Amino acid sequence: MKNLKTVFLPRMYEYIGAFLTFDCNLKCPYCINRFGDFAWKNPPLNYRPAEQWLTALTRIMGIHKTGTDILPVTLCGGEPTCHPQFYDIVRGLYEYGYKTDLLTNLSFNVQEFVDNVPADVFIREIYYPTIRVSFHATVMPNTKAFRKKFIDKVCFLRDSGYPIGIYTINTEEGIEANKSMAQLASVNNIAFYVKPYLGYDDNGVLRGRYTYPEALNEIKRKAKCRTRELLISPSLDIYRCHHDLYKDINPLGSLLDKDVSIDYMFRNCDNLGKCNPCDVKSKTSRHGTVGYTSVDIIDVVKEQETEYGFEKDFKSDSAGKNKKSGRKKRATRSTNAVQPDQTPDNQ
């Protein structure tokens, strides 16, 4: 295992997501991990040990460690701190010289965190907080006492030297709690970001901004797709997009395979139309460039048989109501988890 050969990361890659586990102590109704059955069915105790994670990640050449163009390893999930060896993984990455980002719901013991994780692993010159805490107004206790405790934990980490900010999704149900949290954040000088709701809302309207809105219209088509993201599942397989990751289909290999490679290339896909909003939305890159999208999609097959007959031009059913297919809105309240996003996309 220790002698696995180096894997080269294409220089066009912009993001490395290490999904340490799909397990989470919360069960948000809109969680993105519900998007694919696999993520929820995956046994919570099916953790890869820290040693394997470190073997897998440290064989990747191209995770820039220094300079102005550091490409961090983003630790995410689920709730990444649910991994029983979370601290071993972070410390191992630190010792190897990697910088990391962390997407978390802050349900861990902050004193234990400070005692175990060097702040330096999160510190680099970047315009957004590298520890991105998600505040889930609809599932966290809706009390002043809870919000006070939450902000106290954030302040404790900030005052201990960790770059940290709070992110939320502004759902109708959570609007008052979000306002209260925003006020607390402001008073305490903590960055607070509201992320856009993604996917179809209760009225069947597609919310969010997309480079490829037609990729969400639920009309399956063939196309070619190329990604700039390395998505690593809890079992250390790699995937080209969140759709495939959460459904556990079409893995490109395992980072524990001796011959695995990471290629910047177009691949055939049969699932355009069923894409995950995370992959096709217009967002802000880690360099602050607005309008960045994780994937490129080309060579779309214009006509394809569906269960409703032949659908012609998918552009006619791009943004907005999904009338053409006659389908109900998809269950994409599940696309609003704060965790999987690499940047504070709060435009």
Ligand code: SF4
């Ligand atoms: S949205 Fe985040 S905090 Fe909520 S269940 Fe999913 S992973 Fe857990």
Ligand code: SF4
């Ligand atoms: S077209 Fe959509 S489902 Fe297919 S690989 Fe690209 S992002 Fe994934």
